[in-house]
Amino acid sequence: MTTFTIEKTDAPTAPERRAELLANPSFGRVFTDHMAIIRYNEADGWHDAKVTARRPLSIDPASTVLHYGQEIFEGMKAYRGEDGHIASFRPQANAARFAASAQRMGMAVLPENLFLQAVDELVKIDQDWVPSGEGQSLYLRPFMISNEVFLGVKPATEYLFIVIACPVGAYFGSGCVSVWVSENYTRAAIGGTGEAKCGGNYAGSLVAQAESKAQGCDQVLFLDARERRFVEEMGGMNVMFVRNDGKIVTPPLGGTILRGITRDSLIKLAAAEGVEVVEEQIEIDELFEGAASGKYVEAFACGTAAVLSPIGSLRRPAGEAKFGDGTTPGPVSLRLKKVLTDLQGGRTNDAFNWVHRIV
């Protein structure tokens, strides 16, 4: 175990103010009092691990991240169980994916145990910030930036790993989201960075997200970059469809789709519930036809932030595909969401050993 220096803030948020903030946290705007931080350079390796007051960073204008974008992140949550204890969900999977993202982006690889420890240390010190309301949790954002002062183009030799946290409620409302199928933009190509959880992937997806909004939709769905024929995923969530034969179908991982931990969890939980999840290519035209003919009866997006969000309709210039009545979440989506959230909230038996108790 690495020793983290603990520097408690001398200006903690007042308990009454915190209670007010926790009552109705909007996503990603309210932050806890502390952050975990670890530095890397070639001479010292990973060093100076600490939990300290959350505050602005001071970086040089020539810091590499500002120019060439070596940045990766994770998204995970800590949940308060009914017994008051706090647990995270499959944190090892986040640590492993973070290491894989670092590798892909040519960054220093943070040992997985340090990643896990940093997250736990932050949750412990900010444990009063973990809300207990339904659908609420403490969203954790570990991330890493390159921070060498140099404008040459090469992998940097200095990095900052940081974890910040924010109490969150539901990401979307309780109904269905509408999704715009992007025909103008793609998210990831074979050999590219689609499997890395890096800020650059998001930067490239935002104009498509804006287009989706302009079309009156909530989210955007990307197709494969080569033919724009097969469904891949959303900007920050994986996607699944329920067929009328009772099976769920989702695009296979193949280097361009992010390896969602929610996706993987749902595949395993569905199987345990007797629902098979088939990983196969889904043609966008066939999906629109199948939604109309009743072959596809439900659709949903899945990811840590949004958990499981039923999709009511897909839209593209040529028309609309509705799932069910287009506004009411379907039974398979609702059941899987309950199975997952009950497990994360510590309300059911943890058969897969996924729940990691922190406090």
Ligand SMILES: *Cc1c(COP(=O)(O)O)cnc(C)c1O
């Ligand atoms: C983070 C992310 C997901 C979801 O991953 P989870 O591990 O389930 O949170 C899906 N797609 C993209 C592009 C992502 O960045």
